[in-house]
Amino acid sequence: MTRACAFGSIAAVVAGCSSSVTVQDVSGAGGSGGATTGASTAASGGSVPVDPELACAKLVQNGALEWLPTLANATADSVKLHVLAGGKLAVAYRAYFNATMQEKLASTAIDWTGAWPPSAAAPVVLHEPSLSVMSRTSELGLLVDVSPSDVGVAFGVADAQAGGFKPYFTADPDAYAPTLLADDGHGNYFAGMVAAGKGVNTHSLHVGIVATKPGGASYTGPIDLGCHAQTVAAGAAAVPGGWLLARATADFVGTPGPTLEGDDCWAQAKMIRVTRLSGADAKPAAEIAAGATIFALQLLRRSNGAWLLERHADHPVQAYRLAGDGSLEAGPIAVPSTPPPLSTPTAFAADRAGRGFIVAIGEAPVTPQAGLTLAVDDEQGVTIAKGRLAPVPGASFVAIAFDDTTRQALVALAMPDASGASAVGVARFACQ
Numbered sequence: 001m002t003r004a005c006a007f008g009s010i011a012a013v014v015a016g017c018s019s020s021v022t023v024q025d026v027s028g029a030g031g032s033g034g035a036t037t038g039a040s041t042a043a044s045g046g047s048v049p050v051d052p053e054l055a056c057a058k059l060v061q062n063g064a065l066e067w068l069p070t071l072a073n074a075t076a077d078s079v080k081l082h083v084l085a086g087g088k089l090a091v092a093y094r095a096y097f098n099a100t101m102q103e104k105l106a107s108t109a110i111d112w113t114g115a116w117p118p119s120a121a122a123p124v125v126l127h128e129p130s131l132s133v134m135s136r137t138s139e140l141g142l143l144v145d146v147s148p149s150d151v152g153v154a155f156g157v158a159d160a161q162a163g164g165f166k167p168y169f170t171a172d173p174d175a176y177a178p179t180l181l182a183d184d185g186h187g188n189y190f191a192g193m194v195a196a197g198k199g200v201n202t203h204s205l206h207v208g209i210v211a212t213k214p215g216g217a218s219y220t221g222p223i224d225l226g227c228h229a230q231t232v233a234a235g236a237a238a239v240p241g242g243w244l245l246a247r248a249t250a251d252f253v254g255t256p257g258p259t260l261e262g263d264d265c266w267a268q269a270k271m272i273r274v275t276r277l278s279g280a281d282a283k284p285a286a287e288i289a290a291g292a293t294i295f296a297l298q299l300l301r302r303s304n305g306a307w308l309l310e311r312h313a314d315h316p317v318q319a320y321r322l323a324g325d326g327s328l329e330a331g332p333i334a335v336p337s338t339p340p341p342l343s344t345p346t347a348f349a350a351d352r353a354g355r356g357f358i359v360a361i362g363e364a365p366v367t368p369q370a371g372l373t374l375a376v377d378d379e380q381g382v383t384i385a386k387g388r389l390a391p392v393p394g395a396s397f398v399a400i401a402f403d404d405t406t407r408q409a410l411v412a413l414a415m416p417d418a419s420g421a422s423a424v425g426v427a428r429f430a431c432q
Helices: 010-015
Strands: 002-004 020-026 035-037 059-067 075-083 088-097 102-111 124-127 132-134 140-147 150-158 165-172 177-183 188-196 203-213 216-227 234-239 242-250 269-278 281-289 294-302 305-312 318-323 328-334 348-353 356-362 372-377 383-389 397-403 408-416 422-431
Touching: 059 372, 059 383, 059 408, 075 408, 088 397, 088 408, 088 422, 124 140, 140 165, 140 177, 140 188, 150 188, 165 188, 165 203, 165 216, 177 234, 188 216, 188 234, 203 242, 234 305, 242 294, 242 305, 269 294, 269 305, 281 318, 281 328, 294 348, 305 348, 305 356, 348 408, 356 397, 372 408, 383 422
Parallel strands: 075 397, 075 422, 234 294, 348 397
Antiparallel strands: 002 020, 020 035, 020 216, 059 422, 075 088, 088 102, 102 124, 132 140, 140 150, 150 165, 177 188, 188 203, 203 216, 234 242, 242 269, 269 281, 294 305, 305 318, 318 328, 348 356, 356 372, 372 383, 397 408, 408 422
8 A cells, every 4th residue: 555645744754744654554474475564553662671780890802802703705895793692692694695796685693792713603595696784683674675686675584593584565566775774672673765856966865664563564664755966865763662764864054055055955964853653653753963074873772872873985984872852952962983084985884872872983094904894882971991903004994883781892893814715703802
């Protein structure tokens, strides 16, 4: 069923009521069959666990860089981390086979909180083609490219340890790439896809909300949020009773877009706009002027809101603390880092740590001795501990995960190994 300007005016709030919404219910075991359409209830963010207070006077490396087993005859990039039960963690990555020009999404499961080097399982294939984004729940939700030669983005689930992908439905037939997938830990997901914008080399952000259930899932979307600049920067996080969405858009408070007045398709994205989504309601929240073109942002969930981290041209990383309603509580907060040149953005990753967050940021300029700067910030945004992983001069893809129980952080990166081939390595740090 398609409804113009439906889903509680979300499209009207963030995109001037210019899109349609498809509500789809998928029953059965998933896959290409068993799909039916009909009205369904959109997913809500659900409850969020209370964040513990973190004691971290210093950050010490307690695990040297170790290379993981990966798929044979392939190079690796686009590393992601997925926390599993029992101290295990899946290190997912894109594997590229130069000989056949084939891509796959693969995963290697490791035991990372105990002895070091970590024990590692044999790598498994999750999906191909591999243009995918992952959730962070116990069930590995995937938003994947339907075909390497055609448009369309699909949602499904994968087994991070045994491999394999079970598709549920096409989340957006017009999108050509997935860009974000947030989860609430209760089987609900907020999906973001990139589609063509109104002008040449412009892009539009489409979103949808997924609610999984035994044997299937329901879906509300896609919702067209309008045009953006040359790149799409957006993030989402679950909050009690709903979601927060942050996206980079044009700032028309001063001078409108350089080509078409009032049209953010051709304007630089220098403003972050936050929207609070709850069931069928969408309300505008914080507006943050970055002052320069934003090329990446991330939302990290916390018990009573979210952390917003953003990177923009020729500036260090900045953080903002958002309340559950999307209002701005604190910020901007400068995160320890070096401002990269505009043409050479450095690696960046973040995760929630206690009531604050931990970041890993590539050092600039990139030299043979360049490394990653690690920093732990508390709930006030004050840096309480720092660390460094070096040298890792070729680390262009980085991910980080923090375990509150053991107070340890795992850094995963893709970079050339001793043979010169791009491989996946992991290192560990501990709060003391």
